Amino acid sequence: MMNEIVLEVKNLKTHFISNKGTAKAVDGIDFVLRKGETLGIVGESGCGKSMTSLSILRLIPSPPGKFVDGEVLLNGKDLVKMSNEELRKIRGNQISMIFQEPMTSLNPVIPVGEQIAEALRLHQGLSRKQAWDKSVEMIRLVGIPSPEKRAKQEPFQLSGGMRQRIMIAMALACTPEVLIADEPTTALDVTIQAQILEIMKDLQRKIGMGIIFITHDLGVVAEMCDQVGVMYAGQIVEHRDAKDIFNNPLHPYTQGLIGSLPKLYEDQEELQIIEGTVPSPYDYPEGCRFAERCPFSTDICVQKEPSLIQYGDNAKVRCWKYTNEWQDSLAKEVLKS
């Protein structure tokens, strides 16, 4: 069954503690990922996308990072409660990750082929020869010319785009159930980007891999994703079917994001931009974190934090506008004036 939940994240919180205070980088993230499905995560720089994905595999450096709360359920088993040994069997095997930093994420003194092959030997019990052959095969698959030669080279001999593709080959080598891809195609030019996305989709069809796709690029979201989670200030503010989010965004922040997209067939005087700045993770306001920038903000928004509520059958949104309290709050405001 394709609709089986493979990964569920509940109330995930990761904070960074330093002498500057506590940065609530990830502050109560919830989402589900189903088999064969792609969940896009979008949001401004610094909203906590990368830290969320690192938290899932418990890769946050500690100190200063600190896991505060939450559950990460892979097929119902909580990664948070696992021993390191159990977790190692999952890392790189059932859950793989493509990191945002392609230039520095490969070991500079180990041939790239070996960096792919070592995971194959570890998780799939392949022999040296088999693992190497498979590794070369993966490098070919991601479209790097003369893979036999490239496999023997060290990262400094490869271009940034090639390194990114090596990372992708590495993540896909063990056919994971969940692939976390943190801006996997940012370093690549458009044709290669399309090619890589195709490879990912292809593998997804074959093995039913679930993908968490982190990106800035809403165009890629439209093309790749089934679901979208919009993040703002360490939280998910809207969770939607991808096809709905462009036509009918619910959260004012999402509306702003969509509104800031250039539209190809419409005559636009100017692009909308979201005014104001993101609050500091060291000092989030008590109420809605978007209140300062929100055109609809009212008393209740500033006083109380909205929670992520179900809206209709398959949407979730974190905004007072879609609650009963909203009407009361508006009424009160009218009375006051």
Place this chain on the structure above:
Amino acid sequence: MFLFIIKRLLQIVPVILGVTLVVFLIMQMVPGDSAVILAGEGASKETVEQLRVDLGLNKPMHEQYISYISNVVQGDLGNSLKNNQPVLDEILIRLPITMELAFFSILITVVLGLIAGIISAVRPYSYSDIGVMVVALLGISLPSFWLGILLMYVFSIKLQWLPVAGWDSTAHIILPAITLGAGGAAIVARMTRSSMLEVVGQDYIRTAKAKGLAEHVIIYKHALRNALIPVITVVGLQFGSLLGGTVLVESVFAINGLGRMIVDAIRTRDIPMVQGGVLVASLVFVFVNLLVDTMYRVFNKRIDLN
């Protein structure tokens, strides 16, 4: 790489010329006349004068230097003033002893230093880390002759586990090698620790973790190789001060190596002996440096590109 080695070999020539010149000048300047010392007390003026002529000491300095260099090029380091034996023969007896001492000392520097550094880096700020680093600090601050005497007192005199001095058996090597290698080991330990800690925070270590690799694979395969690059340089630098240290340690443990030979020769104003000894010592030094630099390049291929 080949070109690099050739280039470095050519650089040896000016180094050798410089070293011989400096030693030559210094030996001219130090008080004490070799001819007088050689002739012995109570020798007549004529004997001393005759000796001076025989040895060529009456010629102008630059002539002495040029004739020395041309002899050196032909492999003749002159004869000792003390017993008129070829300097080279004596050096060939002494050098292997010093090289053996240096080899075991550098072994201690590298092995002890790396192990201690890794222990520290794996659990930073733990008791084992703090313990190792305190010992390392001691190792750096203790003068080696003091350490040598201390070790000798404890292990040779009190416990009687090891021989006091000399150079006849493997047991004789242990204390001098530790004495000479300890300071370097401490420096290597500190360097390894800081280098490891830096490497462990790098993105590619996170990648290795995300792959599910075990901690020891991450440390020994992924982290250590990168962390070693700066450590190799430190070891190379240590080798220089270690060669210098042989002089002291050979004296403390009464080992008849090259260092002690030079010291004795200075004491008796045996100029050819001093010059020959220093020349060979600096040759060794230069070759070791070349070796270290070559190794550094092999380890860190990226340098070759730039």
